[in-house]
Amino acid sequence: MDEYQIPRERMVQRLRDHYKIQDEAVLEVMRRLPRHLFVPEALKAQAYKDNALPIAANQTISQPFIVARMTELLELSPKSRVLEIGAGSGYQTAILASLGARVYAIERIPILVQEAQERLRRFGYNNVTLRCADGTNGWELYSPFDGILVAAGGPAVPEPLLKQLKIGGRLVIPIGNDPKTQNLIRVTRAEKGFHREDFGACSFVPLIGEHGWQNN
Numbered sequence: 001m002d003e004y005q006i007p008r009e010r011m012v013q014r015l016r017d018h019y020k021i022q023d024e025a026v027l028e029v030m031r032r033l034p035r036h037l038f039v040p041e042a043l044k045a046q047a048y049k050d051n052a053l054p055i056a057a058n059q060t061i062s063q064p065f066i067v068a069r070m071t072e073l074l075e076l077s078p079k080s081r082v083l084e085i086g087a088g089s090g091y092q093t094a095i096l097a098s099l100g101a102r103v104y105a106i107e108r109i110p111i112l113v114q115e116a117q118e119r120l121r122r123f124g125y126n127n128v129t130l131r132c133a134d135g136t137n138g139w140e141l142y143s144p145f146d147g148i149l150v151a152a153g154g155p156a157v158p159e160p161l162l163k164q165l166k167i168g169g170r171l172v173i174p175i176g177n178d179p180k181t182q183n184l185i186r187v188t189r190a191e192k193g194f195h196r197e198d199f200g201a202c203s204f205v206p207l208i209g210e211h212g213w214q215n216n
């Protein structure tokens, strides 16, 4: 084990006791994955704190709780095919891959793609494909998906993502009327139409793209 094992165990305790995360598989991968290797060198000691942290290009690595909650809401099984939009540091990507999902991840900022790519390669995942693009268009080639996780907040659910969801599949995305505050929404595709649930207030960096906010 490593020097951050104790803070990592505490983080998982907090997810379980305070945030009521119940999915044991999610808790177990978060107990094992070294989050400190996904944050800037100078912030390593803060990696297991109960908040988001800055990464390159003015973006953030999401708060551990939000990573756990979004992953839990996807209700994955080991063979699930998942689309992740806003890979950022690659931490969420690694969590999904550790759960055994086949992960297709998209990030729009080249430097973040490059850094995440290197990290994921070092961990030896063979079930992750990461590319640099506007994720609001989804990734039609590998669709339909069992799960879609969007880690940036948009004004509405991007239409292409709904089209690329399997029947029975789940899409988890922060949606809000202004670029900084959102509600965490889960959309489940039914035989006919979509079922929408609201999991309360949250705060993500903006989803920028054709079916998101305009870049200005």
Ligand code: SAH
Residues within 6 Å of the ligand: 059, 060, 061, 062, 085, 086, 087, 088, 089, 090, 091, 092, 093, 106, 107, 108, 109, 112, 133, 134, 135, 136, 151, 152, 205, 206, 207, 208, 209, 210, 212
């Ligand atoms: N799960 C990541 C979250 C990073 S923050 C982590 O914990 O590290 C959200 C990311 O979404 C940012 O890196 C941002 O660049 C990216 N993003 C915003 N709009 C996007 C889009 N249209 N397509 C792909 N990535 C996008």
